Amino acid sequence: MSIETAEKQQYMISVFEPEKTVGHFIFTFVPKGLQQVRGPGGTPKRVPQFIVAVQQDTGDLSFDWSGSPDDPGAVREEMQKEIAGRMRDREVWIDRVTSLAAQVEQWARELGWSTRRVEKKLDDARIGKHRVPALLMQEETCRILLEPVGRSAAGAEGVVDLYLMPAYDDIASLYYYGNQWNLHYMYPGAKPVAAVRDADHAPLSKETLERVLAEMRRHAA
Numbered sequence: 001m002s003i004e005t006a007e008k009q010q011y012m013i014s015v016f017e018p019e020k021t022v023g024h025f026i027f028t029f030v031p032k033g034l035q036q037v038r039g040p041g042g043t044p045k046r047v048p049q050f051i052v053a054v055q056q057d058t059g060d061l062s063f064d065w066s067g068s069p070d071d072p073g074a075v076r077e078e079m080q081k082e083i084a085g086r087m088r089d090r091e092v093w094i095d096r097v098t099s100l101a102a103q104v105e106q107w108a109r110e111l112g113w114s115t116r117r118v119e120k121k122l123d124d125a126r127i128g129k130h131r132v133p134a135l136l137m138q139e140e141t142c143r144i145l146l147e148p149v150g151r152s153a154a155g156a157e158g159v160v161d162l163y164l165m166p167a168y169d170d171i172a173s174l175y176y177y178g179n180q181w182n183l184h185y186m187y188p189g190a191k192p193v194a195a196v197r198d199a200d201h202a203p204l205s206k207e208t209l210e211r212v213l214a215e216m217r218r219h220a221a
Contacts, residue, residue: 015086015128023056025128027083029072054083061087090127093151096158100174100181101133104146107206111213113137124151136165142217149173164216171219172212174204185212 010032017025029050048070055062063080065072072079105115120134135146143165153159158176163169172185181204202208 013082013086017129025054025056025087027052027054027079027086029079050079052079052083054087056087086127089151090130093124093127093158094130094132096176097132097148097160100160101135101146104137104209105135107209108135108137108213110206111210113139113213120148122148122150127151137213139213139217142220144213144216162212162216164220169219171216175201180204183208183212185215 012030012032014028014030015025016028030047049068050070050072051065051068053064053067055064061080061084063083065076101117105117108115114137116136116138118134118136120132121129122132123129132148134148137144137146145161145163145165145168147161147163149159149161151158153175156175156177158174158181160174160181162172162174164171172183174181174183176182182201183204184201186200
């Protein structure tokens with residue numbers, strides 16, 4: 001089921017990953033608008049729910065509909081296609097931000113910063129709750145946090161902020177577009193802009209990261 005099909009059929013779709021499980025998810029499909037449908041005597045009719053347990057194992061998905069209160073019938077295959085698409089988006093995002101954290105950590109260490117990874121919990125309407133790595137970088141008393149913000153934004157397929165700690169000053173951000181991470185930073189003396197997204201930007205590299213870290217360190221002094 002494409003996003004367009006899901007919207008046409010007006011399903012509310014949620015995904016839940018039970019605690020202490022690996023690769024196990026619960027997807028729930030609920031038709032929109034049926035809450036207002038009433039039966040004899042004005043009693044609201046029960047809203048059908050289609051619930052499937054999904055197990056992901058080495059890239060393959062298995063679907064268990066045995067616990068569903070209602071049978072999806074002919075739309076079962078389309079629902080499973082929608083789930084597969086969401087699971088792909090989940091894997092792409094987590095892999096993308098994990099690779100980013102690893103690359104920035106390597107560069108930061110080469111530039112003389114100490115690093116420590118921390119876990120960041122996010123909740124996304126399409127892919128559900130998930131965990132991704134954030135990265136704390138420190139040089140002397142200057143601490144900077146690389147923190148994933150979201151899987152999507154207008155014109156971008158991922159947003160990660162760089163905060164100056166402990167005040168959480170958001171003066172640099174990474175946006176994924178054009179098949180690469182791009183670093184946006186409001187350099188001192190640059191033309192004022194309303195948001196970091198509108199600031200000067202360049203593809204992320206060791207050189208652009210070094211410049212921004214140096215500027216943020218001076219900003220903290």
